[in-house]
Protein backbone atom coordinates (compact mmCIF):
# COMPACT_ATOMS: atom_id res chain seq x y z
CA UNK A 556 0.00 0.00 0.00
CA UNK A 557 1.11 3.55 -0.67
CA UNK A 558 2.84 5.11 2.34
CA UNK A 559 1.25 8.48 1.67
CA UNK A 560 -2.44 7.47 1.78
CA UNK A 561 -4.32 6.12 4.78
CA UNK A 562 -5.74 2.61 4.53
CA UNK A 563 -9.32 3.82 4.29
CA UNK A 564 -8.48 6.22 1.46
CA UNK A 565 -6.51 3.77 -0.61
CA UNK A 566 -9.52 2.39 -2.46
CA UNK A 567 -11.32 5.73 -2.91
CA UNK A 568 -11.40 7.27 -6.41
CA UNK A 569 -8.72 9.94 -6.94
CA UNK A 570 -11.15 12.20 -8.81
CA UNK A 571 -14.81 13.00 -8.31
CA UNK A 572 -16.82 10.77 -10.65
CA UNK A 573 -13.98 8.33 -11.39
CA UNK A 574 -14.69 4.60 -11.08
CA UNK A 575 -13.91 2.91 -7.77
CA UNK A 576 -10.41 1.38 -7.75
CA UNK A 577 -10.32 -2.43 -7.74
CA UNK A 578 -9.67 -4.32 -4.50
CA UNK A 579 -8.45 -7.36 -6.45
CA UNK A 580 -6.79 -7.78 -9.82
CA UNK A 581 -8.46 -10.60 -11.74
CA UNK A 582 -6.22 -13.41 -13.03
CA UNK A 583 -7.02 -12.99 -16.73
CA UNK A 584 -4.96 -15.20 -19.05
CA UNK A 585 -2.09 -13.17 -20.49
CA UNK A 586 0.47 -15.69 -21.67
CA UNK A 587 1.58 -13.55 -24.62
CA UNK A 588 1.42 -9.77 -24.64
CA UNK A 589 1.84 -9.28 -28.37
CA UNK A 590 3.44 -5.98 -29.37
CA UNK A 591 2.53 -4.21 -32.58
CA UNK A 592 3.31 -0.77 -33.96
CA UNK A 593 -0.07 0.77 -34.83
CA UNK A 594 1.63 3.10 -37.34
CA UNK A 595 2.92 0.12 -39.35
CA UNK A 596 0.23 -0.74 -41.95
CA UNK A 597 1.43 -4.33 -42.40
CA UNK A 598 1.29 -5.04 -38.67
CA UNK A 599 -2.02 -3.21 -38.25
CA UNK A 600 -3.57 -5.30 -41.03
CA UNK A 601 -2.80 -8.48 -39.09
CA UNK A 602 -4.48 -7.42 -35.83
CA UNK A 603 -8.13 -8.38 -36.54
CA UNK A 604 -7.09 -11.98 -37.32
CA UNK A 605 -5.07 -12.19 -34.12
CA UNK A 606 -8.10 -11.50 -31.91
CA UNK A 607 -9.01 -14.75 -30.16
CA UNK A 608 -5.62 -16.28 -30.96
CA UNK A 609 -3.53 -14.23 -28.53
CA UNK A 610 -4.37 -13.32 -24.95
CA UNK A 611 -3.22 -9.68 -25.13
CA UNK A 612 -2.68 -7.31 -28.07
CA UNK A 613 -0.56 -4.29 -27.12
CA UNK A 614 -0.40 -1.19 -29.25
CA UNK A 615 3.15 0.02 -28.67
CA UNK A 616 3.74 3.76 -28.73
CA UNK A 617 7.21 3.85 -27.10
CA UNK A 618 10.60 2.49 -28.17
CA UNK A 619 10.65 0.81 -31.61
CA UNK A 620 8.22 3.45 -32.93
CA UNK A 621 10.04 6.19 -34.84
CA UNK A 622 9.67 9.74 -33.47
CA UNK A 623 8.13 10.81 -36.78
CA UNK A 624 5.46 8.11 -36.38
CA UNK A 625 4.44 8.79 -32.76
CA UNK A 626 1.27 10.64 -33.74
CA UNK A 627 0.37 8.09 -36.42
CA UNK A 628 0.88 5.26 -33.89
CA UNK A 629 -1.41 6.92 -31.33
CA UNK A 630 -4.09 7.63 -33.95
CA UNK A 631 -3.64 4.17 -35.46
CA UNK A 632 -4.29 2.60 -32.08
CA UNK A 633 -7.47 4.62 -31.63
CA UNK A 634 -8.65 3.49 -35.07
CA UNK A 635 -7.75 -0.19 -34.55
CA UNK A 636 -9.38 -0.29 -31.11
CA UNK A 637 -12.53 1.38 -32.42
CA UNK A 638 -12.86 -0.79 -35.53
CA UNK A 639 -11.77 -4.23 -34.27
CA UNK A 640 -14.55 -6.43 -32.93
CA UNK A 641 -14.12 -8.42 -29.71
CA UNK A 642 -10.92 -6.63 -28.77
CA UNK A 643 -10.50 -5.28 -25.23
CA UNK A 644 -13.01 -4.57 -22.49
CA UNK A 645 -13.94 -7.01 -19.79
CA UNK A 646 -15.60 -9.69 -21.87
CA UNK A 647 -13.52 -9.95 -25.04
CA UNK A 648 -11.32 -13.02 -25.62
CA UNK A 649 -8.30 -10.80 -26.22
CA UNK A 650 -7.34 -7.94 -23.94
CA UNK A 651 -6.22 -4.59 -25.35
CA UNK A 652 -3.19 -2.98 -23.74
CA UNK A 653 -0.99 -0.09 -24.76
CA UNK A 654 2.57 0.92 -23.88
CA UNK A 655 2.63 4.71 -23.61
CA UNK A 656 5.77 6.77 -24.04
CA UNK A 657 7.95 7.37 -20.99
CA UNK A 658 6.72 9.99 -18.57
CA UNK A 659 9.63 12.37 -19.29
CA UNK A 660 9.04 12.25 -23.07
CA UNK A 661 7.20 14.89 -25.13
CA UNK A 662 4.47 12.35 -25.96
CA UNK A 663 3.27 10.68 -22.74
CA UNK A 664 0.74 13.34 -21.70
CA UNK A 665 -0.90 13.40 -25.14
CA UNK A 666 -0.89 9.60 -25.23
CA UNK A 667 -3.05 9.50 -22.10
CA UNK A 668 -5.27 12.49 -22.87
CA UNK A 669 -5.98 11.09 -26.34
CA UNK A 670 -6.41 7.40 -25.58
CA UNK A 671 -8.58 7.51 -22.46
CA UNK A 672 -11.43 9.62 -23.91
CA UNK A 673 -11.26 7.88 -27.28
CA UNK A 674 -10.88 4.19 -26.37
CA UNK A 675 -10.80 4.10 -22.54
CA UNK A 676 -13.73 1.67 -22.39
CA UNK A 677 -11.78 -0.86 -24.46
CA UNK A 678 -8.33 -0.35 -22.90
CA UNK A 679 -7.67 -2.95 -20.24
CA UNK A 680 -4.15 -2.06 -19.15
CA UNK A 681 -1.72 0.82 -19.71
CA UNK A 682 1.93 -0.20 -19.59
CA UNK A 683 4.19 2.55 -18.27
CA UNK A 684 7.86 2.27 -19.26
CA UNK A 685 10.95 3.20 -17.22
CA UNK A 686 9.07 3.47 -13.92
CA UNK A 687 11.50 4.69 -11.27
CA UNK A 688 9.41 4.69 -8.12
CA UNK A 689 5.96 5.09 -6.59
CA UNK A 690 5.85 8.76 -7.63
CA UNK A 691 5.53 7.77 -11.30
CA UNK A 692 2.58 5.51 -10.52
CA UNK A 693 0.95 8.20 -8.34
CA UNK A 694 1.15 10.65 -11.24
CA UNK A 695 -0.46 8.23 -13.72
CA UNK A 696 -3.03 7.13 -11.13
CA UNK A 697 -4.37 10.64 -10.51
CA UNK A 698 -4.31 11.63 -14.15
CA UNK A 699 -6.16 8.45 -15.17
CA UNK A 700 -8.81 9.07 -12.50
CA UNK A 701 -9.37 12.61 -13.85
CA UNK A 702 -9.56 11.39 -17.44
CA UNK A 703 -11.85 8.46 -16.56
CA UNK A 704 -14.21 10.81 -14.70
CA UNK A 705 -14.28 13.20 -17.65
CA UNK A 706 -14.90 10.36 -20.10
CA UNK A 707 -17.63 8.84 -17.89
CA UNK A 708 -15.90 5.46 -17.71
CA UNK A 709 -17.38 2.96 -15.28
CA UNK A 710 -14.34 0.68 -15.02
CA UNK A 711 -10.83 1.71 -13.94
CA UNK A 712 -8.03 1.16 -16.43
CA UNK A 713 -5.25 -0.91 -14.85
CA UNK A 714 -1.57 0.04 -14.81
CA UNK A 715 1.45 -2.14 -15.56
CA UNK A 716 5.04 -0.96 -14.90
CA UNK A 717 8.13 -1.98 -16.82
CA UNK A 718 11.08 -2.60 -14.52
CA UNK A 719 13.95 -1.30 -16.59
CA UNK A 720 16.04 1.03 -14.45
CA UNK A 721 18.28 0.31 -11.48
CA UNK A 722 16.18 2.69 -9.36
CA UNK A 723 13.01 0.92 -10.44
CA UNK A 724 14.46 -2.41 -9.32
CA UNK A 725 15.54 -0.90 -5.99
CA UNK A 726 11.96 0.41 -5.50
CA UNK A 727 10.14 -2.62 -6.84
CA UNK A 728 7.99 -3.30 -3.76
CA UNK A 729 6.79 0.30 -3.43
CA UNK A 730 6.00 0.42 -7.18
CA UNK A 731 3.81 -2.68 -6.90
CA UNK A 732 1.97 -1.23 -3.89
CA UNK A 733 1.65 2.35 -5.18
CA UNK A 734 -1.93 2.08 -6.45
CA UNK A 735 -4.85 -0.35 -6.37
CA UNK A 736 -4.73 -0.12 -10.18
CA UNK A 737 -1.36 -1.89 -10.36
CA UNK A 738 -1.88 -4.99 -12.50
CA UNK A 739 1.68 -6.23 -12.85
CA UNK A 740 5.31 -5.77 -13.81
CA UNK A 741 7.37 -6.69 -16.85
CA UNK A 742 11.11 -7.08 -17.01
CA UNK A 743 12.72 -4.66 -19.46
CA UNK A 744 16.10 -6.33 -19.90
CA UNK A 745 17.37 -4.07 -22.68
CA UNK A 746 16.93 -0.72 -20.95
CA UNK A 747 17.79 -2.26 -17.60
CA UNK A 748 21.10 -3.56 -18.96
CA UNK A 749 21.94 -0.09 -20.29
CA UNK A 750 20.94 1.66 -17.07
CA UNK A 751 22.98 -0.77 -14.98
CA UNK A 752 25.94 -0.42 -17.37
CA UNK A 753 25.93 -4.16 -17.93
CA UNK A 754 28.36 -5.17 -20.70
CA UNK A 755 25.80 -6.75 -23.00
CA UNK A 756 24.41 -5.68 -26.37
CA UNK A 757 21.25 -7.83 -26.59
CA UNK A 758 17.50 -7.49 -26.02
CA UNK A 759 16.99 -10.04 -23.24
CA UNK A 760 18.21 -13.59 -23.14
CA UNK A 761 21.51 -14.97 -21.92
CA UNK A 762 25.17 -14.31 -22.61
CA UNK A 763 27.80 -17.00 -23.22
CA UNK A 764 30.32 -15.13 -21.06
CA UNK A 765 28.14 -15.25 -17.92
CA UNK A 766 29.08 -18.69 -16.65
CA UNK A 767 30.58 -20.80 -13.91
CA UNK A 768 33.32 -23.33 -14.58
CA UNK A 769 33.70 -26.70 -12.91
CA UNK A 770 36.61 -26.94 -10.42
CA UNK A 771 39.81 -28.55 -11.72
CA UNK A 772 40.26 -32.25 -11.04
CA UNK A 773 43.45 -32.48 -8.87
CA UNK A 774 44.30 -35.85 -10.49
CA UNK A 775 43.86 -34.48 -14.04
CA UNK A 776 44.71 -30.77 -13.84
CA UNK A 777 44.76 -30.39 -17.62
CA UNK A 778 41.42 -32.14 -18.22
CA UNK A 779 38.58 -30.23 -19.84
CA UNK A 780 36.54 -28.29 -17.26
CA UNK A 781 32.91 -27.90 -18.39
CA UNK A 782 31.26 -24.51 -18.07
CA UNK A 783 27.61 -23.77 -17.32
CA UNK A 784 25.94 -20.65 -18.66
CA UNK A 785 23.99 -18.75 -16.00
CA UNK A 786 20.81 -16.68 -16.29
CA UNK A 787 21.57 -12.95 -16.26
CA UNK A 788 17.98 -12.16 -15.29
CA UNK A 789 17.39 -14.57 -12.43
CA UNK A 790 17.93 -12.04 -9.64
CA UNK A 791 15.63 -9.40 -11.12
CA UNK A 792 12.85 -11.81 -12.08
CA UNK A 793 12.94 -13.38 -8.61
CA UNK A 794 12.61 -9.92 -7.01
CA UNK A 795 9.73 -9.07 -9.34
CA UNK A 796 7.93 -12.32 -8.58
CA UNK A 797 8.15 -11.78 -4.81
CA UNK A 798 7.07 -8.13 -5.04
CA UNK A 799 4.11 -9.02 -7.27
CA UNK A 800 3.00 -12.00 -5.16
CA UNK A 801 3.19 -9.84 -2.03
CA UNK A 802 0.85 -7.28 -3.64
CA UNK A 803 -1.51 -9.68 -5.45
CA UNK A 804 -0.42 -8.60 -8.94
CA UNK A 805 1.27 -10.40 -11.85
CA UNK A 806 4.89 -10.67 -13.04
CA UNK A 807 5.92 -11.09 -16.70
CA UNK A 808 9.14 -11.71 -18.56
CA UNK A 809 9.70 -9.03 -21.26
CA UNK A 810 11.22 -8.99 -24.75
CA UNK A 811 13.39 -11.67 -26.32
CA UNK A 812 15.00 -9.88 -29.25
CA UNK A 813 16.64 -12.80 -31.06
CA UNK A 814 13.55 -13.62 -33.10
CA UNK A 815 15.36 -16.36 -35.07
CA UNK A 816 16.52 -18.25 -31.95
CA UNK A 817 13.23 -19.88 -31.02
CA UNK A 818 14.95 -22.47 -28.81
CA UNK A 819 16.67 -19.97 -26.50
CA UNK A 820 13.48 -17.88 -26.51
CA UNK A 821 11.50 -20.87 -25.28
CA UNK A 822 14.13 -21.57 -22.58
CA UNK A 823 14.07 -17.97 -21.33
CA UNK A 824 10.27 -17.96 -21.25
CA UNK A 825 10.22 -21.30 -19.40
CA UNK A 826 12.65 -20.08 -16.72
CA UNK A 827 10.31 -17.16 -16.09
CA UNK A 828 7.23 -19.45 -16.03
CA UNK A 829 8.85 -21.82 -13.54
CA UNK A 830 9.89 -18.93 -11.29
CA UNK A 831 6.32 -17.61 -11.13
CA UNK A 832 5.73 -15.32 -14.12
CA UNK A 833 2.32 -15.58 -15.80
CA UNK A 834 3.33 -14.47 -19.29
CA UNK A 835 5.79 -12.68 -21.52
CA UNK A 836 6.04 -10.27 -24.42
CA UNK A 837 5.85 -11.42 -28.00
CA UNK A 838 7.60 -9.18 -30.52
CA UNK A 839 6.99 -11.24 -33.65
CA UNK A 840 4.01 -13.45 -34.61
CA UNK A 841 6.14 -16.56 -34.24
CA UNK A 842 6.75 -15.86 -30.55
CA UNK A 843 3.01 -16.10 -29.76
CA UNK A 844 2.87 -19.88 -30.10
CA UNK A 845 6.03 -20.26 -28.01
CA UNK A 846 4.57 -18.13 -25.22
CA UNK A 847 1.19 -19.87 -25.32
CA UNK A 848 2.82 -23.25 -25.04
CA UNK A 849 5.34 -22.37 -22.33
CA UNK A 850 2.92 -20.42 -20.11
CA UNK A 851 0.27 -23.17 -20.21
CA UNK A 852 0.97 -25.98 -17.73
CA UNK A 853 1.81 -29.24 -19.53
CA UNK A 854 -0.84 -31.97 -19.62
CA UNK A 855 1.52 -34.19 -17.59
CA UNK A 856 1.87 -31.56 -14.84
CA UNK A 857 -1.89 -30.96 -14.77
CA UNK A 858 -2.56 -34.72 -14.59
CA UNK A 859 -0.12 -35.06 -11.70
CA UNK A 860 -1.53 -32.01 -9.93
CA UNK A 861 -5.06 -33.41 -10.21
CA UNK A 862 -3.92 -36.74 -8.72
CA UNK A 863 -2.37 -34.94 -5.73
CA UNK A 864 -5.54 -32.90 -5.22
CA UNK A 865 -7.63 -36.09 -5.38
CA UNK A 866 -5.33 -37.96 -2.97
CA UNK A 867 -5.34 -35.10 -0.46
CA UNK A 868 -9.13 -34.75 -0.80
CA UNK A 869 -9.53 -38.44 -0.01
CA UNK A 870 -7.66 -37.72 3.22
CA UNK A 871 -10.36 -35.34 4.41
CA UNK A 872 -10.13 -32.32 2.11
CA UNK A 873 -8.91 -29.76 4.65
CA UNK A 874 -5.28 -29.94 3.50
CA UNK A 875 -3.95 -31.51 6.69
CA UNK A 876 -2.09 -34.81 6.80
CA UNK A 877 0.30 -36.44 4.36
CA UNK A 878 0.06 -39.15 1.68
CA UNK A 879 2.52 -41.14 -0.41
CA UNK A 880 2.07 -40.94 -4.19
CA UNK A 881 4.54 -42.67 -6.54
CA UNK A 882 7.02 -42.89 -3.65
CA UNK A 883 6.83 -39.18 -2.86
CA UNK A 884 5.40 -37.43 0.17
CA UNK A 885 2.55 -34.98 -0.53
CA UNK A 886 1.09 -32.60 2.02
CA UNK A 887 -0.53 -29.17 2.28
CA UNK A 888 2.47 -27.40 0.69
CA UNK A 889 2.59 -29.58 -2.42
CA UNK A 890 -1.23 -29.51 -2.55
CA UNK A 891 -1.11 -25.70 -2.73
CA UNK A 892 1.41 -25.85 -5.61
CA UNK A 893 -0.82 -28.35 -7.40
CA UNK A 894 -3.84 -26.09 -6.92
CA UNK A 895 -1.93 -23.26 -8.64
CA UNK A 896 -1.48 -25.58 -11.66
CA UNK A 897 -5.06 -26.86 -11.66
CA UNK A 898 -6.57 -23.38 -11.33
CA UNK A 899 -4.35 -22.00 -14.10
CA UNK A 900 -5.29 -24.92 -16.34
CA UNK A 901 -8.99 -24.19 -15.71
CA UNK A 902 -8.58 -20.48 -16.52
CA UNK A 903 -6.71 -21.25 -19.72
CA UNK A 904 -9.10 -24.02 -20.79
CA UNK A 905 -11.95 -21.51 -20.52
CA UNK A 906 -10.41 -19.38 -23.31
CA UNK A 907 -8.37 -21.92 -25.31
CA UNK A 908 -10.51 -24.72 -26.83
CA UNK A 909 -7.47 -26.71 -28.07
CA UNK A 910 -5.91 -26.72 -24.62
CA UNK A 911 -9.27 -27.64 -23.09
CA UNK A 912 -9.40 -30.72 -25.32
CA UNK A 913 -5.94 -31.80 -24.14
CA UNK A 914 -6.72 -31.25 -20.44
CA UNK A 915 -10.11 -33.00 -20.81
CA UNK A 916 -8.50 -35.98 -22.56
CA UNK A 917 -6.18 -36.66 -19.62
CA UNK A 918 -9.08 -36.29 -17.20
CA UNK A 919 -10.95 -39.02 -19.09
CA UNK A 920 -7.89 -41.31 -19.12
CA UNK A 921 -7.41 -40.98 -15.34
Ligand SMILES: CC(=O)SCCNC(=O)CCNC(=O)[C@H](O)C(C)(C)COP(=O)(O)OP(=O)(O)OC[C@H]1O[C@@H](n2cnc3c(N)ncnc32)[C@H](O)[C@@H]1OP(=O)(O)O
Pocket residue numbers: 589590591592597598599601615618619745746758810814837838839840
Ligand atom coordinates in the same frame (compact mmCIF):
# COMPACT_ATOMS: atom_id res chain seq x y z
C1 LIG B 1 13.27 -3.42 -25.98
C2 LIG B 1 11.82 -3.20 -26.35
O1 LIG B 1 11.26 -2.17 -26.10
S1 LIG B 1 11.00 -4.49 -27.09
C3 LIG B 1 9.44 -3.85 -27.55
C4 LIG B 1 9.49 -2.93 -28.73
N1 LIG B 1 9.75 -3.63 -29.97
C5 LIG B 1 8.74 -4.09 -30.72
O2 LIG B 1 7.59 -3.88 -30.41
C6 LIG B 1 9.13 -4.85 -31.97
C7 LIG B 1 7.92 -5.40 -32.69
N2 LIG B 1 8.31 -6.21 -33.80
C8 LIG B 1 8.85 -5.70 -34.92
O3 LIG B 1 9.02 -4.50 -35.07
C9 LIG B 1 9.16 -6.66 -36.04
O4 LIG B 1 8.65 -7.94 -35.73
C10 LIG B 1 10.67 -6.82 -36.36
C11 LIG B 1 11.28 -5.47 -36.75
C12 LIG B 1 11.40 -7.38 -35.16
C13 LIG B 1 10.80 -7.82 -37.52
O5 LIG B 1 9.94 -7.36 -38.56
P1 LIG B 1 10.07 -7.98 -40.03
O6 LIG B 1 11.49 -7.85 -40.48
O7 LIG B 1 9.01 -7.34 -40.86
O8 LIG B 1 9.76 -9.50 -39.76
P2 LIG B 1 9.21 -10.56 -40.76
O9 LIG B 1 9.63 -10.23 -42.18
O10 LIG B 1 9.61 -11.89 -40.27
O11 LIG B 1 7.64 -10.39 -40.64
C14 LIG B 1 6.76 -11.27 -41.26
C15 LIG B 1 5.40 -10.62 -41.33
O12 LIG B 1 4.91 -10.44 -40.01
C16 LIG B 1 4.62 -9.06 -39.79
N3 LIG B 1 5.01 -8.75 -38.40
C17 LIG B 1 6.24 -8.69 -37.88
N4 LIG B 1 6.19 -8.39 -36.59
C18 LIG B 1 4.88 -8.24 -36.28
C19 LIG B 1 4.19 -7.92 -35.09
N5 LIG B 1 4.85 -7.65 -33.96
N6 LIG B 1 2.85 -7.89 -35.13
C20 LIG B 1 2.16 -8.13 -36.28
N7 LIG B 1 2.77 -8.44 -37.46
C21 LIG B 1 4.12 -8.49 -37.44
C22 LIG B 1 5.47 -8.31 -40.78
O13 LIG B 1 4.91 -7.04 -41.05
C23 LIG B 1 5.44 -9.23 -41.97
O14 LIG B 1 4.22 -9.02 -42.63
P3 LIG B 1 4.05 -9.39 -44.23
O15 LIG B 1 4.10 -10.90 -44.30
O16 LIG B 1 2.69 -8.86 -44.57
O17 LIG B 1 5.18 -8.72 -44.93
Ligand SMILES: O=CC(=O)O
Pocket residue numbers: 618684717719742743744745746747758759809810
Ligand atom coordinates in the same frame (compact mmCIF):
# COMPACT_ATOMS: atom_id res chain seq x y z
O1 LIG C 1 11.35 -2.18 -22.95
C1 LIG C 1 11.95 -3.20 -22.79
C2 LIG C 1 13.34 -3.29 -22.58
O2 LIG C 1 13.86 -4.41 -22.48
O3 LIG C 1 13.97 -2.21 -22.50
Ligand SMILES: [Mg+2]
Pocket residue numbers: 618684719743745746
Ligand atom coordinates in the same frame (compact mmCIF):
# COMPACT_ATOMS: atom_id res chain seq x y z
MG1 LIG D 1 12.65 -0.47 -22.67
